[in-house]
Amino acid sequence: MTAGTPLLNIHGVSRSFGDIRALDDVSLEIHENEFFALLGPSGCGKTTLLRVIAGFEQPDEGMITLDGVDLLPIPPERRAVNLMFQSYALFPHMTVERNVAYGLVCERLPRDEIRVRVDEVLRTVGLTDKRSSLPRELSGGQRQRVALARAIVKRPRLLLLDEPLSALDRKIRGEMQVELKRLQHEVGITFVVVTHDQDEAMSLADRVAVMDEGIVRQLDAPLDLYRRPRSIFVADFIGSSTILKGTYADGAWQAVGVGAIAVGADCAGAIAIALRPEAVRLTATEDAAAVRLGTVQEVYFQGDHALALVKVDEVAFLANVRDDVLPSRGSDVGVAWDATSVIPLFEE
Amino acid sequence: MPALVYLLVLMVIPLGLVIAYAFLTSGRFGGVQGPATLDNITRLFQPLYLEVLASSVVNAGLATFIAFLIGFPAALAITRLSLSWQTVALIAVVMPFWTNFLIRTYAWILLLNREGILSDGLALIGLGPIEVLYTREAVILGLTYAYIPLMVLPIYASLQRLDSMLLEAACNLGAGPWRRFRTILLPLTMPGIITGCLFVFIPSLGNFVIPELLGGGNSQMIGNLIRDQFLKSRDWPFGSALSLLVLALLVIIVMLQASAARRSRKWGA
CATH class of the missing domain: 2.40.50.140 (Nucleic acid-binding proteins)
Incomplete structure (x- = not known):
């Protein structure tokens, strides 16, 4: 795929819950290998958009294509899109190793290949010595790494991260921010981060879409967003x-x-x-x-x-x-x- | 302190009496007398009694299994309702308990006998008439019906506690419905399932009303045997020995359950 061709194309997507319009005619293009951020206050529709891409919600209108293929008819378990949950959603009854291997077992890969790939990804996130631990026995930062490892081991086309750093305390947050950026370069997966934290979006992302009340208010690189906000909302929300x-x-x-x-x-x-x-x-x-x-x-x-x-x-x-x-x-x-x-x- | 008195009067003293009776000789008109003997205990191991115990375990086990097969999906369906409908559904689940147990069991006689609704219904589509009443199947059906609410409630409670994000995470990682059930839902609700199974199995095992009413004379269970020792044969010591046998079996099962519960607590909240 040539640079510039969108990996994910979201076109005119709308979704309402009762009277609330969570997504209102949202159109976005996300490119291969991009670090993209959806930024907005809580309730702006960014999480709904994430769930629509992952397949947990169906939009009322609009179209989404991944690699040019219509994504909407594909059930969530067969989309080449992985999601890192805000709460991490680690399986409490499985060790780190089994958590990470879960997605590969679902693909019915040979046992040897699963072991190799799990080893590799545990090394990448630095958790090789925690492989036999249960999630309960890990710190917040380590749990987050497991959640990340579990998602990237599947080698998805697109990795969605829902408020990836919000559950961490301030100090670790800075470290993980650097880590996320490094990983994104290393594994070469397109990242889409959903966040309400402007610092997170501005420092991580190549491009940021600022959302409010289900509408994309502005889509730009962080520097342009800061220097040339188009609306009172964006000028006020960012910086x-x-x-x-x-x-x-x-x-x-x-x-x-x-x-x-x-x-x-x-x-x-x-x-x-x-x-x-x-x-x-x-x-x-x-x-x-x-x-x-x-x-x-x-x-x-x-x-x-x-x-x-x-x-x-x-x-x-x-x-x-x-x-x-x-x-x-x-x-x-x-x-x-x-x-x-x-x-x-x-x-x- | 009141708890201790409670325990002493309702638990320790009766249990002590049962244990003591099991090692005594029966009196001529009921009751017990000396001398102490092990005869009652050795008599337990006669094939006749072991067979009754085995068939009781099978009946109670089948009732428990069927109650699980129906109760788990029912509990799952209830958790998918809106909160106010969940309350309605839970009330509906316990509603049968508002009616006397005997009356409900008699109602099954009307449903199951040769002139009953089931037989007539099957006759209409050319499958009847059939005789379900006074068979072993009727006993299992009766036990399942009587205790299924006790299966639904603990499973519902553990499903409520389950973080629905875990199922979404499994789905996102590529697990279809069956794998999600097998690898996430089932293991994480196991404490509730085990509790539900015990709640159905324990009263089913010792039940003597349902085998009597729905099984006729054809399907004796251990409960009937114990009842007969006390009320018909007037052999209190042997009745006590049989009671201890059932008790020992249940203690073993509850201990297994406790160790399973300990294991699941290790996962943390």
Whole structure:
């Protein structure tokens, strides 16, 4: 298969549960060897989409093809798609080895081949010495590796991962994130991760689809998603930003509550503009660069920088502060930004 | 403390009496008298009594097996219902217990006899009339019917506890329905299945009402034998010895169940 041809083609897929439209005309193309992320708040439909691809749900409308073959008539147990469950769903009465071998036994492979492949995958995830343990005897991180091993040992065309890191504590999460990325390169399987954690999606994925209320709001590479969000929802959901609603007139943004602001980008047709905190700086009140004057309301220390919340009239601006001396609460400051860093937003 | 009194009065003293009686001689008009003897115990091993015990075990075992074959799918079907319908279904399962056991068993006589619904129904399609009443099959049917709710309830409870994700995971890994049943559903609900089987097997083994009413004189079980020793032959010591035999058998079975339960606890929640 040539690069660029979609491995998985989701076309116009909709699914409702009663009055709730979990998926609303979703179309996506996922390419071979891609690390793809479905990102969205809980209830946005991302898990439903995953279950539709795995075959546990049938869509009301639409079509899904894998390698050009219609996937929907194929029962879930015969799809070349494996799923790593959020809760891992390890079989509690089977050892690590039998858990991992389960999918191969289902394929009725010869015993020798099963042993070779299980050994190999246990080495890949670093669990060779735990092969005779029961899931109960493993740590959270180890259980996750077993779940992963059990899915990749089948050598699926597509591996679906449902919130793969959510059950792990923060420290292990970082390690597993690196591990997942390494594995994806090593085994050469297309990964689709479902997550509500933007950091996870942004750092792992080649491309991210941001979903909300059953709709794909934006599909882009992480950097583009961050730099050029198209909607208020995406600008707000990914990273943080100051969002100023208003209208574009006379070459300037007429922001509600703040007044006219010079903008570098073409904002015709925009419904709001966004400013990332790193684009906003605090200045002395008398500084000529200050665009507006405001009062510092809160300062959140973040380690390498601090995030200041500055109230300008009725609008709260977010600004990163990298100075050694942090502004004190209640002090009057100027807020400044370059007109070119203004991001126009065209949708809600 | 009340529990201890309870145990003493209802368990230890009666059991002690049964054990003591088994080693005494029978009185002329019932009751027991000295001297102590092992005759009752040796008499247990006469082929006549062993045969009755064996056929009782087979009857109770078959009833248990049939109750499982019907009860497991029934329990599974109940777990698939919505929560409010599950309650309705469970009430329906225990509803027969609201009616007296004897009356329900008499009802089977009406259904099974030569002029009964079963025979007439089969006659309509040219398969009857048949005589089911007063056969061994009728006894097994009666036992199955009487205790099947005790099979359904524990299996339902263990199916409820089962994480449905495990079945989806097995499906996703390529297991068809039969393999999912055999490798996931069955082993993980085994504690409930074993409990259900014991709940059916134990009362079936000692039952004497159903063999009497539905089996006529043709199908004696160990319960009938024990009852007859006390009420007809007035041989309390031998009746006690027979009771101990049944008890010993059940103790062995319950011990096996306990070790199986220990094994499944090792898997963790």
